[in-house]
Amino acid sequence: MLRFMIQRSLVALAVAVTVSVASFLLLHLSGDLATAIAGPEATSVQVEAIRVQYGLNQPLLAQFVAWAGRAIQLDFGNSFYFRERVIDLLAARLPITLFLGVVALAVALFVAIPLGVLAAVKRDTWIDRAALSVSVLGQAMPSFWFGLTLIMIFSVNLRWLPVSGNTTWKHYVLPAVALGYYAMPAVMRLTRNGMLEVLASDYVRTARAKGLPPRKILIRHALRNAVIPVIALAAVQFGFMLGGSIVIEAVFSLQGLGQLAWESIARNDFPVVQAIVLVLAMIYIALTLAADLLNAALDPRLRQ
């Protein structure tokens, strides 16, 4: 187990390094960064001054090493647009996005897991088909359109929930639903398949033969084992949600990390964009590493 952990952690580290190289190159390959920063009306003297100021006249490797060194200390420089430190901007916005992600994941799990269990128990009945249909439908909807439709129904027509902003807990309900529904089909199907497999196994048969009440069998014996891969899937889905929150935050004006990323991309605010890509990737790498280790801890067959 320890060898597995070390091996996986090393791979994660290598991936992290590669991703940081990639996100560094992402912006520096777009052409002359100095001209982009200086703007269209700048003179060549100003462009040259900017080049020196930002160290852009150094060889690429030296620039990367300098940037990476600062990045490890969480110094991402200053935003071009806000004139604040990038790390301060991130610190202000990340909690909002993380909260949104957690609530969205909770919504997805609270709907998908019971639905998956129900679909497995009532296999091939109309409940099963309905659940599968809902999941197929959910995967086909564009998330931003779903968000807009939710706004139209719940904010405008019914006036139950606010349209945009992020001050009260009510502001997170619709965005969480719009973000979370996309993870529901995968979780539901995994739960359903897991439950089907587990319900056909020997120890469940033994439990039934012992005369345990069906609900106890379902929850204490079957669900516990079927839910193991779902935990890992949930961690990975959380990572996807953090990345996909851009669109939802844009629709609901949530002032989170995703919206900051989009606005910074539109404004060519490179330090912010680089930092966000890096932070999101690192979170995702950490999540998948945790999911891998959790899976291996719970199921020894996965340790190779």
Place this chain on the structure above:
Amino acid sequence: MTGPTDAAASLPAARSPTALALRRGLHHGGFLIGAGILGIILLCALAAPLIAPHDPYAQDVSRRLIPPIWQQKGTWEHVLGTDKLGRDYLSRLIYGSQISLLIGIAAAAISGVIGTTLGICAGYFGGRVDAVVSYVVTTRLAMPVVLVALAMASLVGGSLKVVVLVLGFLLWDRFAVVTRAATRQIRDQDFIAAARATGFSLVRILFQEVLPNILNALIVVATLEMAHAILLEAALSFLGLGVQPPLPSWGLMIAEGKPYMFFQPWVITIPGVALLVLVLAINLLGDGIRDVTAPEGRR
């Protein structure tokens, strides 16, 4: 006297796996619905100049925001109404299907080539090649797709070509994973060893022996990634960094209709439903193909 040849002659002719799969498909509800809807949309896209009632780019500011036919002020001249610049919505919808299908197919094709190459190499050669490819796939999975696509599109400027290329270079991961698994399954089988013993070149083995046998899984992934690409393009265009106006991309139509959505909700409902139906059809088709070509894995 009866002999072995007589017994052999009385057996029915063997059916090819494809014919068998097609026959199963004709009884599979999801497959039929998906193929049917997709076929209709494909026909609309191909016949767009013939069936669209108006020019999708023709503006007429005196006819802005006419509601569709089922509302009070609708007219038959503009069955689905008009948008903020007076352009006929039905025509824009029909021409928009061209864009969605084009981007879906092209992005799936590019990412398919990249992913399949990586996957087959990883699955067939194993060892160090496999380790490198797995590492590349893990790295790609760690990058937030929407964010990277937006950043790349903003650096180069959004357009149809850019969207296709960016999506094609980002969506290959599932191709690689699935083809790797499928290749590993067949790599140790006898017919591969026989091909090698016969002296087939490596390229010939990969193309003639390996590829046809992983084609089923490949097609299923291709449909999934096509749907994925269509949804991503809609999101990119919605955020302004995908297809640019005045092209009738459905995502762009939703973005353009957003300021009016409270009083004229159809401007965002109609393209949204179109996207839903198209992606649903593709997903049903993909699920159907998977069920039909691998019945052992069903349920």
